[in-house]
Amino acid sequence: MTATSPHIAVIGAGAWGIALACASARAGARVTLWSRSPVTPGTRTLPRLPAAVLPDAVGVTSDLPEHADLTLLVVPMQTLRSIAPRLKGTSPLIACCKGLELGTGDLPLDILRETQPDRPHAVLSGPNFAIEVAMGAPAAATIAAASLDEAHHYVGLLSSPHFRLYASDDPIGVQIAGAAKNVVAIGAGIAIGAGLGENARAALITRAIVEIGRLAAAMGGRPATIAGLSGLGDLILTCTGAGSRNYSLGLELGRGTSLAEILGTRSTVAEGVATAPALAARAKALGIAMPITETVSAFLAGEIDLAQARRHLLERPITVE
Ligand SMILES: NC(=O)C1=CN([C@@H]2O[C@H](COP(=O)(O)OP(=O)(O)OC[C@H]3O[C@@H](n4cnc5c(N)ncnc54)[C@H](O)[C@@H]3O)[C@@H](O)[C@H]2O)C=CC1
Numbered sequence: 001m002t003a004t005s006p007h008i009a010v011i012g013a014g015a016w017g018i019a020l021a022c023a024s025a026r027a028g029a030r031v032t033l034w035s036r037s038p039v040t041p042g043t044r045t046l047p048r049l050p051a052a053v054l055p056d057a058v059g060v061t062s063d064l065p066e067h068a069d070l071t072l073l074v075v076p077m078q079t080l081r082s083i084a085p086r087l088k089g090t091s092p093l094i095a096c097c098k099g100l101e102l103g104t105g106d107l108p109l110d111i112l113r114e115t116q117p118d119r120p121h122a123v124l125s126g127p128n129f130a131i132e133v134a135m136g137a138p139a140a141a142t143i144a145a146a147s148l149d150e151a152h153h154y155v156g157l158l159s160s161p162h163f164r165l166y167a168s169d170d171p172i173g174v175q176i177a178g179a180a181k182n183v184v185a186i187g188a189g190i191a192i193g194a195g196l197g198e199n200a201r202a203a204l205i206t207r208a209i210v211e212i213g214r215l216a217a218a219m220g221g222r223p224a225t226i227a228g229l230s231g232l233g234d235l236i237l238t239c240t241g242a243g244s245r246n247y248s249l250g251l252e253l254g255r256g257t258s259l260a261e262i263l264g265t266r267s268t269v270a271e272g273v274a275t276a277p278a279l280a281a282r283a284k285a286l287g288i289a290m291p292i293t294e295t296v297s298a299f300l301a302g303e304i305d306l307a308q309a310r311r312h313l314l315e316r317p318i319t320v321e
């Protein structure tokens, strides 16, 4: 880091915000991390990811930073609309949350276009458990913007030998992929928790790619994006990785614990819970069949039990692949 290093603001000090602050510092940036909790006394750590020691280039503040070359928005999806309008300054905004807003069905960039219409917007998404990125373990993700030139510019600011970023000009596909994979991860967890077997999980992941691609296309994105890091990559990670909050929530549901009980014991966000009904509603409004999403959404709402969920998916009319 030097006086001319780019300045990156990270808004939100949950696990992912902390990890992205560490990754940005490793990429050579000066970082200002906006946190509601102070640094733990006597350490350079924050409560949400206590194993991650913040590099010297990361400053923590409780005031929303105004001046930066790039701002990463890393708050939970359902709080994005309350935070985004409070941001001052003109820097490009990169949405790093995954999900759809409950009630509106909006994607992160829909909200940024509404609340910050004069600033450039992009999205960062991929198969990234926060703790691994924070520790500098190898990882890759996609940054999608309106043009490849713009995406390449952000990729250049955030890439390092630890965190490899790819540019995309399909922000809709990347956002849909990142949102939908959390819903599928809950379904995969339910399948494994209920003892339905590994075959069931593999089938869910594969057929999810098809239904997410259908929705992406209907919304103006590209189905091919769903085969990339933000789609297949994140489905593999989140539907199989024990570290996933969405998958582990599904596991507990599949073993018979109620959703209320599970949520009552957690302080971290499992985005798929709110995104499932929002995604199912958006697909329905567009006339797109998303059987896995619809089934997970109905199961979470208590409208169907496991036996009915299984029938929904297995007794649908036979079709071609
Ligand atoms: N944890 C991970 O491995 C990854 C998370 N993400 C995404 O990043 C987003 C944030 O997730 P995490 O950092 O893991 O969350 P987290 O569960 O670790 O923490 C959420 C953070 O948001 C803050 N917060 C909650 N309500 C707020 C509000 N109204 N205003 C401001 N801040 C508020 C909390 O204080 C907390 O710091 C989610 O959309 C998630 O899907 C993406 C990739 C990896």
Ligand SMILES: O=C(CO)COP(=O)(O)O
Residues within 6 Å of the ligand: 098, 126, 127, 128, 129, 130, 182, 185, 234, 237, 238, 243, 244, 245, 246, 247, 269, 270, 271
């Ligand atoms: O988005 C993630 C990995 O890419 C984190 O997944 P969980 O939110 O399910 O932990």
